[in-house]
Structure formats: C-alpha cells, structure tokens
Amino acid sequence: RQEHSTVGPNLWFRTAVNIAILFGVYGKYCRQDIYEFDIAVETGNLQQLLAIRYAQKMGLPIRKVILGCLDGDGLWEFVSYGDYQTNRKDRMLGFEALLWLEFGYSEAEAYRSAVVNKCTYRLKELKLDQFRQCLFATVVGDNRVKNVIDSILRTNNYSMECGTARAFGALQDYRAKTGENKNTLLFSHNAPAK
Secondary structure, X not given: OHHHOOOOOOHXXXXXXXXXXXXXXXXXXXXXXXXXXXXXXXXXXXHHHHHHXXXXXXXXXXEEEXXXXXXXXXXXXXXXXXXXXXXXXXXXXXXXXXXXXXXXXXXXXXXXXXXXXXXXXXXXXXXXXXXXXOEEEEEOOHHHHHHHHHHHHHHHOOEOOHHHHHHHHHHHHHHXXXXXXXXXXXXXXXXXXX
C-alpha cells in the first residue's frame, strides 16, 4: 500500500549523500585527532537525522544527537511523550523509515496502520527509552533562533541561516543542562558564512 507511505522518492538518495558527507567530515576530524563527536541538527529535516542514525549504526563514533525542534514539532512530541498524531498537517517525511531503522518492520507497519486509520501512533516506553539514550531534544522557537543569529553575527561576524541557528540553540541548551562541552558538528545544508 504505497499510497499511505510517508517515505518520499528522494529520501534514500539524500540519506546516502548525507552519510557520505558525515564519513568525509569524520575523516577530517581524524586528521585533527578527534575520534568522537556530538552532532546538533534541526529536526525539520528528518533526512539528516536518518543519515546520522544510519552512520552511527555503521560505526561512526557519534556520541549524542542533539535535536533543535520547532514549536509544536512532531518529532519533539514523539521523543518527549512517545505519541505521534498521524493526522498532522505537517506530517514528517521519513518518520516511517526512521521507525524501521530504530525498531524494525513491525513498528514501521504499526505507524503505517495508524496513518491509514488516522489515529495516534504510540511507541512502548521501553523502546522509547532506548531511542532517547542517543538523543537530546529541545524546542528552539523562532524568537530564540533570531537571538542566536544576532548574537553570532555580533560576536563572531558569522551569518547563520535559521536551521543552523536552531541546531546551535539546541547545542547551547544541551551544554547548559549537562555541562558537556565536547566537539560538536552543526549538521546543516547551509553552513555559516563570514
């Protein structure tokens, strides 16, 4: 029943490209004697999260995936509560593929069934805890994004686009909450520019 799938035609191609980019970055890190790192990313692009999780499972030494979420973001609600409303107008492209990667065919099929029946998809707490171990998710709203962009421009003379600023805001939250200050890759399609 392909018509109910939430996996788009370009998902796998873009995921493969992102995995290649991640391994390329890791090669550069190794030349600087950096052998593990965190990644901060905006959740608006599940293709990037999917690539990160595939790369981790392929052996890339990513310690923690830090997610900068939009207000009302479906992935933040899922990570926080284990529920996902399938009747959302902003349904996440690639969520089904992420469930398959993390939990196998049965969870991906349970999600597809929830989509078809227009009901809430729920993940069992034990599986959700397993998923949370590799992630840190926080909401970085639009006002915060603007403040991050202004601050970086003022202090470092760098201009960030919104997705990168959201990821950077999430990194700031993660560091404030945990006290961790490890090497971190801001994974975005638009790099900061001087």
